[in-house]
Amino acid sequence: MKHWTPIFIENSQIPVWLSKLAPIDISAITLGLLVISRGEMDERTRNHETIHYQQYLDLLFVGFILVYLWDWLVGLFWHRHGKIAYYSIRAEQEAYLNDNDYNYLENRKRWAWLWNHKVKSPPYLEKLLELEQEDGEET
Numbered sequence: 799m800k801h802w803t804p805i806f807i808e809n810s811q812i813p814v815w816l817s818k819l820a821p822i823d824i825s826a827i828t829l830g831l832l833v834i835s836r837g838e839m840d841e842r843t844r845n846h847e848t849i850h851y852q853q854y855l856d857l858l859f860v861g862f863i864l865v866y867l868w869d870w871l872v873g874l875f876w877h878r879h880g881k882i883a884y885y886s887i888r889a890e891q892e893a894y895l896n897d898n899d900y901n902y903l904e905n906r907k908r909w910a911w912l913w914n915h916k917v918k919s920p921p922y923l924e925k926l927l928e929l930e931q932e933d934g935e936e937t
């Protein structure tokens with residue numbers, strides 16, 4: 799199952815529409831079996847989104863969506879900042895920390911992202927706080 803990959807759909811308007819609802823500009827998104835992107839996907843993006851696809855499999859799709867939304871709310875509570883809350887989602891932590899490792903999916907431990915990461919304290923929180931200052935976003 800670790801070799802399963804999603805269906806990639808490029809040059810779609812769907813990420814453009816979804817960005818209007820999201821705290822970040824979405825260039826690619828994994829929705830169940832599908833990965834949909836605005837333009838063409840580079841290798842890193844494919845790797846990132848395939849990690850999300852494997853997370854969907856970890857939690858049988860519906861569970862992933864619930865955990866993802868739950869982490870988003872917990873992140874908003876702790877960090878009071880939309881973009882920081884997004885990067886603090888455990889699923890995003892696993893994906894961002896490993897999307898440049900092209901052997902990662904080969905060695906990935908199923909479900910480990912659920913306990914290896916904390917929404918309250920992502921390892922790159924310092925960088926996120928710098929990003930918050932650059933934005934000058936009010937909360």
Ligand SMILES: [Zn+2]
Pocket residue numbers: 846850889890893
């Ligand atoms: Zn992601």
